[in-house]
Amino acid sequence: MKNKTDTPLTEDFDTQTLQINVGPQHPATHGVFRMDLTLDGETVVRLKPVMGYLHRNHEQIAENMTYAASMPYTDRLDYFNSMSNNFGYALAVEKLAGIEVPERADYIRVILAELTRIVNHISVIGFLLNDLGAFFTPLTYAFREREKILDLFEEIAGSRMMCNYFRFGGVKRDLPPGLLERIRTMMDVFPRFLDEFEALLTDNDILCLRCQNVGVLGRELALNAGLSGPMLRASGLGYDIRKVDRYSIYGRFDFKVPVGSKGDVYDRYYVRVLEMRESLKILDQALRQIPSSGDIISRKAAPFLKAPRNFKPPVGEAYGRVESPKGELGFYVVSDGSPQPWRYHVRAPSLINLTVLEDLCIGHKLADAMVILGSIDIVLGEVDH
Amino acid sequence: MRTEEIRDHLQSLDSSLRLRIVLESLLVENPEDLARAVRALKSSPRLKIDFLSSVTAADYLDFLETVYHFYSVELRIGPVVLRARTRRDDPKIPSLCGLFRSAELQEREAYDMFGIRFEGHPDLRRLFMWDNFEGWPLRKDYVQEDSDVLESQDLAWLEKNSIHVSQELKTRALDLQARGLRADAQRPAAEGPANSGAP
Numbered sequence: 001m002k003n004k005t006d007t008p009l010t011e012d013f014d015t016q017t018l019q020i021n022v023g024p025q026h027p028a029t030h031g032v033f034r035m036d037l038t039l040d041g042e043t044v045v046r047l048k049p050v051m052g053y054l055h056r057n058h059e060q061i062a063e064n065m066t067y068a069a070s071m072p073y074t075d076r077l078d079y080f081n082s083m084s085n086n087f088g089y090a091l092a093v094e095k096l097a098g099i100e101v102p103e104r105a106d107y108i109r110v111i112l113a114e115l116t117r118i119v120n121h122i123s124v125i126g127f128l129l130n131d132l133g134a135f136f137t138p139l140t141y142a143f144r145e146r147e148k149i150l151d152l153f154e155e156i157a158g159s160r161m162m163c164n165y166f167r168f169g170g171v172k173r174d175l176p177p178g179l180l181e182r183i184r185t186m187m188d189v190f191p192r193f194l195d196e197f198e199a200l201l202t203d204n205d206i207l208c209l210r211c212q213n214v215g216v217l218g219r220e221l222a223l224n225a226g227l228s229g230p231m232l233r234a235s236g237l238g239y240d241i242r243k244v245d246r247y248s249i250y251g252r253f254d255f256k257v258p259v260g261s262k263g264d265v266y267d268r269y270y271v272r273v274l275e276m277r278e279s280l281k282i283l284d285q286a287l288r289q290i291p292s293s294g295d296i297i298s299r300k301a302a303p304f305l306k307a308p309r310n311f312k313p314p315v316g317e318a319y320g321r322v323e324s325p326k327g328e329l330g331f332y333v334v335s336d337g338s339p340q341p342w343r344y345h346v347r348a349p350s351l352i353n354l355t356v357l358e359d360l361c362i363g364h365k366l367a368d369a370m371v372i373l374g375s376i377d378i379v380l381g382e383v384d385h
Numbered sequence: 386m387r388t389e390e391i392r393d394h395l396q397s398l399d400s401s402l403r404l405r406i407v408l409e410s411l412l413v414e415n416p417e418d419l420a421r422a423v424r425a426l427k428s429s430p431r432l433k434i435d436f437l438s439s440v441t442a443a444d445y446l447d448f449l450e451t452v453y454h455f456y457s458v459e460l461r462i463g464p465v466v467l468r469a470r471t472r473r474d475d476p477k478i479p480s481l482c483g484l485f486r487s488a489e490l491q492e493r494e495a496y497d498m499f500g501i502r503f504e505g506h507p508d509l510r511r512l513f514m515w516d517n518f519e520g521w522p523l524r525k526d527y528v529q530e531d532s533d534v535l536e537s538q539d540l541a542w543l544e545k546n547s548i549h550v551s552q553e554l555k556t557r558a559l560d561l562q563a564r565g566l567r568a569d570a571q572r573p574a575a576e577g578p579a580n581s582g583a584p
Contacts, residue, residue: 226487
């Protein structure tokens with residue numbers, strides 16, 4: 001569509017800016033996301049994100065059912081990381097109802113949350129290369145490794161992606177026998193794969209040229225715009241909720257928080273690679289420390305598994321947040337003493353990380369806008385909730 | 386810091402702020418003061434609030450409420466929770482976009498779902514629902530439309546696109562229109578808080 005109000009850009013040619021739509025059905029938008037773009041030649045001069053195509057009023061659905069019944073719905077928020085979503089919701093409700101989690105269940109939770117982080121980051125890097133034009137070959141390698149972890153999830157929870165495994169006060173069932181050894185086997189192979197992957201990518205000329213100094217996000221803007229997760233850390237702020245809140249049992253593990261220096265797409269890529277290595281470190285410690293037996297759900301919460309309508313947290317509110325692979329995933333739950341939450345709100349990191357999309361893309365080429373969007377790492381199930 | 390300390394600290398910074406403790410949060414009694422309270426949080430050397438994590442709203446039948454969760458990334462403090470209340474029939478709350486960009490999309494979301502007008506927001510449009518959608522879906526009195534029942538507006542659209550509609554459906558749609566009704570879905574949940582315990 002031509003935009004008539006703009007003046008010609010040069011004296012010689014009668015050029016105009018061009019308004020185009022990218023999405024909602026476009027492979028580079030990672031789902032039904034639309035960007036309303038204005039281009040000057042190939043350079044982005046204006047970008048407005050348009051969302052809501054996958055909106056299903058997740059919050060109202062949750063307010064109309066019992067607390068336990070929304071657990072499977074949280075899987076559908078960020079469908080790459082159902083375990084992290086479960087974790088956040090379980091934490092918020094446990095805070096609300098004052099439920100303690102047994103030690104073994106806490107270890108299982110942490111192991112699964114870290115496996116999820118690896119699944120997420122390896123997929124994001126694969127998709128980022130897709131956006132760069134390396135169609136599907138790196139992504140297939142990434143997915144091969146991801147599939148190995150999803151196989152473990154299937155064994156644990158019965159489902160590859162929609163795990164629905166956490167319960168208030170613990171987890172649904174104990175780990176199947178021999179699973180920890182299989183996680184160990186996966187962990188022995190994974191660093192080698194990561195080395196190989198990095199050998200092809202980290203110093204790759206094309207990756208460096210396309211990603212360095214593209215979409216630079218300064219510290220102040222990142223903080224002011226509420227960014228979190230790898231986006232914030234790539235901009236040089238070592239803020240990790242696992243370290244700050246020490247929720248669950250994260251205080252027991254020794255791991256580093258990788259930070260970037262520039263805040264460009266390359267830093268966001270590399271921070272994710274380093275985070276996977278840190279996750280492996282946490283996994284290694286957790287596998288060594290996990291008690292070999294014990295309760296997997298708190299005694300106080302176990303009766304509500306069979307009778308979810310009897311679960312009535314006391315009047316009050318709670319905000320539980322976790323470091324999901326995308327950033328700060330928060331659940332705000334208000335109880336009025338009935339079996340249904342009076343108010344249920346999700347602080348979706350994917351949505352809030354999109355606040356800066358326009359700032360990052362202006363002045364870059366259209367092809368770079370795709371890469372920048374890929375590096376923000378959105379999942380539309382979560383953006384649109 | 387405990388909530389009482391934060392209240393006293395904020396009032397020592399700005400003596401005209403009227404704050405009340407609700408649960409473990411601070412209710413800004415006059416919503417007009419919200420931006421001043423947040424500015425005090427930001428400038429306070431003891432709190433150094435620099436991160437607005439979550440902005441949301443809730444419907445308590447008598448009033449609408451917005452809830453803000455603040456953190457200090459520098460000092461690792463948080464959450465500091467502020468809330469502000471507004472009338473249900475003409476809800477207005479000052480926007481925090483000028484102080485925290487993270488409010489931009491979240492205030493649009495709260496406007497979309499509750500109809501709270503955030504005054505001073507640079508681009509207050511619906512975020513998820515389409516522009517000419519009517520109603521505020523997360524308010525407790527919102528009644529969902531039954532999408533299986535045809536209404537007269539749907540008939541016009543279908544006819545314009547030359548899609549055949551049976552006479553029976555047409556009669557029913559025109560009947561609804563004649564009686565001035567909307568095709569509402571059945572409400573699934575019970576109304577009202579169970580023990581009037583909205584905080």
